[in-house]
Amino acid sequence: MSVQRERVKNLSIHRPIIYGNVASVLSPRQREQLAATAPDHTHTWTVAVRGAASPDKEAATSMVGGADDISYFVKRVSFKLHDTYPNPLRHVEKPPFEVTETGWGEFEIQIKITFVSDAGEKPVSFYHHLKLHPWAAAGDPEIPPLEVAVKLGSVHSWQYDEIVFTEPFNTFLDTLMKNPPTPLVKSRRKPIPFHLAHMEGLAASRGGTPEFTQQMEREETERLEDGRRTIMAEEDRWKLKLIEKERELEQLKKLVAERGK
Secondary structure, three states: OOOOOEOOOOOOEEEEEEEEEEEEEEEHHHHHHHHOOOOOOOOEEEEEEOOOOOOHHHHHOOOOOOOOOOOOOOEOOOOOOOOOOOOOEEEOOOEEEEEEEEEEOOOOOEOOOOEEHHHOOOOOEEEEEEOOOOOOOOOOOOOOOOOHHHHHOOOOEEEEEEOOOOOOHHHHHHHHHOOOOOOOOOOOOOOHHHOEEOOOOOOEOOOOOOEEEHHHHHHHHHHHHHHHHHHHHHHHHHHHHHHHHHHHHHHHHHHHHOOOO
């Protein structure tokens, strides 16, 4: 007997993800191997979509996110690289949902997530600016020399987001409930914190391996709520202004009508 597939009304459920990249300067051996085909390449990098929680195993301390297998709701992740790369549109059909390449320049990557068929949801897209160079502190050059960048370690640039399924199908909801996400740690276990880069998304500070935490999630929620309140207040201000202008218009219409008599 098959289960009838129908939407569960008045219910939303989300899954936390991160998307972004980690990059590091090529080693002398790597540069030697690329000398014939890509002599101008300076970095190796990996762009990925992962679950937000980081593994707690010592062997995985260098990974940001990825504690959970998200293939129970993600069918495919497509990465659109710069057109100078061979086969710039890369489709990854199974975890880990990531692409590793080498290069010398930063560029924007389009990331498209296609959900499993049982979800009945349209794909969603994000844009990520590939980050190769360390975050510049005040007074630092924007792009440090390679010998300086090597000492600073890997560069991380990750964005936290939540995939929200509104009124999901009952069969898909069962799948989601059977696969709860690993909770984010309450506070960071790793020495390198994230910081807000110009108040536009979360990015890692220079060097080391960062980690998303519940505290950061709360701070991001509060920031979004502050933004929502600001927008609502601005909307109310313009509504009042519109009402005021409509009253002025009515008064002008009356004045014109009286003069025309």
